[in-house]
Amino acid sequence: MTSIGTGYDLSVSTYSPDGRVFQVEYAQKAVDNSGTAIGLRVKDGVVLAVEKIKHSRLLVPNSNKRIMTAGKHIGVASAGWMSDTRHLVKRVRDEAHNYHSIYKADIPAKIIAERMGMYVQAYTLYSAVRPFGVSTLLACKDKDGPQLYMLEPSGEYVGYRGCAAGKGKQVAKTEIEKLNLEELT
C-alpha cells in the first residue's frame, strides 16, 4: 500500500529524501477512506452530493448535515473528517463576511478558493499542527456564473466541471466523465 516513511513521516515539516511530504499524503489517505462527495458544475448552477453513511439507527435526521452553507452564494461539501470540514466552513463564512464588509459584494469564487487554499496550505508548514484531512468541494456562484473548486489537504485547489473525492471517487469520476456537463441544467 504505502511505502514506509521511516522517520520522514513524523511531522509535516519534514521532506523525505525523494521530495515527498508524507503527512500530507497520509491526510489524503484519510480522505480516500471516507464517504464519497461529488460535485457537478452544470449550465445554471452547481450540484453537490454526499454519501450518507448511517452508522446507527438512532441518528436524528437532519441533525448532521454534510453539505453546508457559507453565505447566500457559497455551498460546501466534503469527504474526510467532518470536524475539519466544519472548521474550514467557519473560515469560509468569515472570509466571505470580511470581503463583504470591505467591498460590499459577494466574494468571487476564485478569491474564496484562493484564500481557502492558502489557509489549508498553512497547516502543512508547521510541525505543531496537522494538515486538514478533508477534500473540500466549494460551489460558488458569482458574476462569471457557477463555479466548482476542490481543495485538497495539500492546499492545492483546482477548478472543475465535475469532481469526486472519497472512497468511490474512481467510480464516480468514470461516470462523470461520460456526462456532457455543459449541456445539462
Place this chain on the structure above:
Amino acid sequence: MDPITLRLPHTVQRPQELTSYGPTTRTTQPIVTGTSVVAFKYKDGIIMAADCLGSYGSLARFRNEKRLTQVGEKTLLGVSGDISDYQYLQHKLEDMITHEYDMDDGQSLGTKSVYKYLSNIMYGRRNKFDPLWNAYVVGGIDNGEKVLGFVDMYATTYSSDTIATGFGSHLAQPILRRRVEGRTEQITEEEALEILDECMRVLFYRDCRTFNKLRRAKVTAQGVEISEPYSLETNWDFAEDIVGYGA
C-alpha cells in the same frame, strides 16, 4: 476676568488649533437625518409610514431615502435620526440574517429577536457614550402575534399598539391614541390607510423637516410589503390669510 491662555510646548499640551484638542469625545450631533416614523397595529398586522427625506440640517438634501426596510422574513424596520448610523446598523442586521441563513436549520429570527438584538446594540453604544443617533420602530408578526416596538439612542424601549418617533410622537400620537388604541382588531386596511394619511398630512403641514413624498409599509401574515413613493393632497389656501413673517 478673561482666562489666561498659556502656550505650553506641544509635548506637554496639544495646541488648541488641532481639532483633537480636549477630552476624547464621541458622537455629539446627527448629520443627515430622517424625521418621524408612524406605526400602529391593525386587523391584518402592522402598518408603518415615513417620508423619503434625508435632511442635512434644514436642507432637504436626499429626497429618495428608504427609511422603511425589511429585516428577515416578517420584520419591518422604520428609522428616524442619523442616516449613516442607520446604514451601519443595516449592515449589522444583514450580517445577522446571513449568519442565520448559514445555520441552515429551517428557522429564521422572528421580530422579537430582531427587536432585542437591535436594543442590545443600542444599549451597548449608549453605555460607551457613543450612541447610534436613531429612533427605531420595529414591527412584525412573530408566531401569529403582532409585535410593535420602539428603541431610541438612549436604548429606551417600549412596545405599544401605536408608535411614533420624532415630531410624530407629539403630533401624530394623539391622533393614533384616539383612533387606534383599544380597537386595533376592528381597523381594516382601508381605515388604517386613512388614519395613516391623516397623521402624515398633519406632520407635513407642521414639521419643517418633512417632504411630501412618503412610503408606507405593512406586515401581514403574507409577509412584508413596502409601497412605492406617493404624495398627499394638501391645501395651502389658508396661507394667504397669514399676517406677519416676512415683508
